[in-house]
Amino acid sequence: MKILAIGTDRQLFTPGSQVGKRAVAYSRFFEQYHQVVFALKKHNLGETKLSDNTWAYSTGSTSRFLYIVEAVRLGSKLLKQNPSEWVISAQDPFETGLVACWLAWRYKIPFQIQIHTDFLNPYFARQSLLNRIRVWLARRILPRADGIRVVSERIKQSIIQAGIKTKSEPVVLPIVVNQSDQANDTESLGTNYSQFSKIILVVSRLEPEKNVGLAIKAFDLVIKDYPQAGMVIAGVGSAEGKLKDLTGQLGLKDKVIFVGQQSGLEEFYRLADVLLNPSNYEGYGLVLAEARLAGLPVVSTDVGIAQELVGSEFVCPVDNQDCLAEKTSLVLSGQINQQSVPAGLIENDFDRYVEKYVNLLKQCLSR
Known part of the structure; x- marks a missing residue:
């Protein structure tokens, strides 16, 4: 059995990356594993051999509009040699799904x-x-798929409730969550924020859909009860400038600290008093899972696995800053504890995850 994966994650070409390690782990169960990745020519990514039976290919497109065409060309080159015993896997039901x-x-x-x-x-x-075009596309691709893997029950139920008729019921397989065993120097990191009596942590790409501005506005309400509290925002993105301007407008420049992209977040999870997630939508919510596994309380909008992970007491409607502020203050007060992580909601065993994922691919071939 051979696999052709279509994706967009260029980290696959980075030596030692988690994406590359996953591809090699999958390949142990197959005769061959090939992955085509959407990328521009300027990225200088070519064909890369990751292991004896694992290959990565860049589309090397001159324009993003040619990703689909180049991916089809590369995929056809592989498949037409011997089309039997292949399964194609697409990273999403949009552009890569169209190729698949x-x-x-x-x-x-x-x-x-x-x-x-x-x-x-x-x-x-x-x-x-x-995105509206992508939704239209997904509604037409999903009924044709031989298998559908989703990362949360929320996504599965949304497909069913939308009346999308699929060949088989979507299967929930959560994202694998990596836990670090490293002994981090949290005390040393804490000296950077010793001016704060409480720390509210936001970990997010700074993009419009993540709605980090909502977290800042909620924090502006929280400091009425906790004037010595501070907010630490870890992440980068196109909205960073606007978010910094917002902190200035609210008089919070000394209380909101932007620390950029962080390769290891364990120290921040252990240092903070609460993780605040203000997203408009999430498929899963990896940061929520990581925080809870580290023992950090979470307050979130109603996205991804938030309801299942922490319960409705700590979840707010999307775009509701008053609710986020109220629940964040409740956590900071220490008056209520969050439930332990429900069994089966988070997958943190990499080998078990790989086995489940491989089985889903094999099921496609048997249909």
Whole structure:
């Protein structure tokens, strides 16, 4: 059995990356594992051999508009040699899903769709015209897929409730969550924020859909009760400038600290008093899972696995700053504790995750 994966994560080409390690781990169960990645020519990524039976290919496109065309060309080159015993897996039900769907139709082989995003959430479509096109595309690709893997029960139920007729019921397989065993120097990090009596942590890409501005506005309400509290924001993105301007407008420049992208967040999880997640939508919510495994309380908008992970007492409607402020203050007061992590909600055993994922691919071939 051979696998052709279609994806967008260029970290696959970075030596030692988690993405590359996963690909090699998958390949141990197959004759061959090939992955085509959407990338531009300027990224200077070519064909890379990751192991004896694992290869990565860049589309090397001159424009993003050519990703699909180049991915189809590369996929066809592999499949037409011997189209039997192949399964195609796409990273999403959008552009990569379209490539998988076309190749599967052309060469009469099964394909799987993975879904990591809550694409049927209305906030997803409102974000852009491209996202509205993606929703339209997904509704037409999913009924043709031989297997659908989703990362949360929320996504599975949204597909069912939307009336999308699929060949088989979507299967929930959570993202694997890596826990660090390193003994981090939290005390040393804490000296950087010794001016704060309480620390509210935000870990997020600084992009519009993550709505980090909402967290800052909620924090502005929290400091009325906790004037010595501070907020630490870990992440980078296109909205960073606007967010810094917002802290200035609210008079919070000395209380909101932007620390940029962090390779290891364990120290921050142990240092903080609460993680605040203000996203408009999430497919899963990896940061929420990491925080709870580290013992950090979480307050979140109603996205991803938030309800299942911490319960409704700590979850707010999307875009509701008053609710986020109220629940954050409640956590800081220490008056209520969060439930332990429900069994089966978080997968932190890498080998077990790989085995489950491989089995899903094999099921596609048997259909």
